[in-house]
Amino acid sequence: MKIKVIIAMACMMAILATASCQNTYIPYExxxxxxxxxxxxxxxxxxxxxxxxxxxxxxxxxxxxLTNNGVIKGFKAAQTPQNSKEFALADAELQEEYKKTxxxxxxxxxxxxxxxxxxxxGDQVIESLELGDKTKQPLEFTLKIGEHAPAGKYPLNLxxxxxxxxxxxVSASRLIFSGSSPTLVDYKVSYIYHKANQTLPVTITIKxxxxxxxxxASGVLSAGAKMAPISATYKNIGEDPISDAVARLSxxxxxxxxxxxxxxGTLQPGENKTVVFRLxxxxxxxxxxxxxxxxxxxxxIKGETVISKSIEIPVEIKATTSSLVLPAAIIIIVIIAASxxxxxxxxxxx
Numbered sequence: 001m002k003i004k005v006i007i008a009m010a011c012m013m014a015i016l017a018t019a020s021c022q023n024t025y026i027p028y029e030x031x032x033x034x035x036x037x038x039x040x041x042x043x044x045x046x047x048x049x050x051x052x053x054x055x056x057x058x059x060x061x062x063x064x065x066l067t068n069n070g071v072i073k074g075f076k077a078a079q080t081p082q083n084s085k086e087f088a089l090a091d092a093e094l095q096e097e098y099k100k101t102x103x104x105x106x107x108x109x110x111x112x113x114x115x116x117x118x119x120x121x122g123d124q125v126i127e128s129l130e131l132g133d134k135t136k137q138p139l140e141f142t143l144k145i146g147e148h149a150p151a152g153k154y155p156l157n158l159x160x161x162x163x164x165x166x167x168x169x170v171s172a173s174r175l176i177f178s179g180s181s182p183t184l185v186d187y188k189v190s191y192i193y194h195k196a197n198q199t200l201p202v203t204i205t206i207k208x209x210x211x212x213x214x215x216x217a218s219g220v221l222s223a224g225a226k227m228a229p230i231s232a233t234y235k236n237i238g239e240d241p242i243s244d245a246v247a248r249l250s251x252x253x254x255x256x257x258x259x260x261x262x263x264x265g266t267l268q269p270g271e272n273k274t275v276v277f278r279l280x281x282x283x284x285x286x287x288x289x290x291x292x293x294x295x296x297x298x299x300x301i302k303g304e305t306v307i308s309k310s311i312e313i314p315v316e317i318k319a320t321t322s323s324l325v326l327p328a329a330i331i332i333i334v335i336i337a338a339s340x341x342x343x344x345x346x347x348x349x350x
Contacts, residue, residue: 032171211238
């Protein structure tokens, strides 16, 4: 008895080892007969739903549809039925075999190899996708696009994994005829599944547009200063030229200004221009480093008015240096007055 158990366990281990090598898994208990072997599998493809064109610096939702284009290539008999029960079992198995092209438990993850594109969402899961079907709702992925990502096409990989039916085995204790249709008594189906992986390429496009950075800025002001100048050099690092451009500041306390806009005009890609703003500083302003946001309002190549994203200008406020001129003058006056008094006093005594 022990020998039979050992042999049975050895056979089971061999079956499991073979299944593992083939990336195939089977139920713990597998019984029944195999009358057909079907040739085919799912074949999932990806297509973009909605737009694939985005602007740099944005966080966007990217939609992808999946379609199952699997195909049954044919089948062959693995076992010949010998009686009416087996013919009924063979017919029943054949119907199950046609489910081979259904993708089950699809898990999809979007991967970006570019530092300019960050995928912020995790895996998307679909319960099943039958032959010829498309996802009822597109997969949704959140993408964060680099603040200064160059325009162009960026390839992404959609990695998917799923299971599909690899083979079917059927069994029944007997066949009975009741009425017009025969019935298989104790009918059971055992499924063998296979795991599959696919990598589906998709591409997004970053639009051409103007883009800006500050090359240098100078702004060291004193508390209480009036109409103090700060300068900033703006460079168009984008792909499109701009016209009628005006740089403007977002002023906050302790700053104020009646000259917080500066005309830039036309700025070609790669070109830069320096502008000057003038600020007043409150007399009680705290000495420290500040950042004043600026933006550029311009006309793009389509003739539309556009406002750029904010660009920060660093500004330093220094403490007001106390003047020594007035105290020194007062001391001199006191000394002169004292000397005159002493001189007059000596003259009286004389």
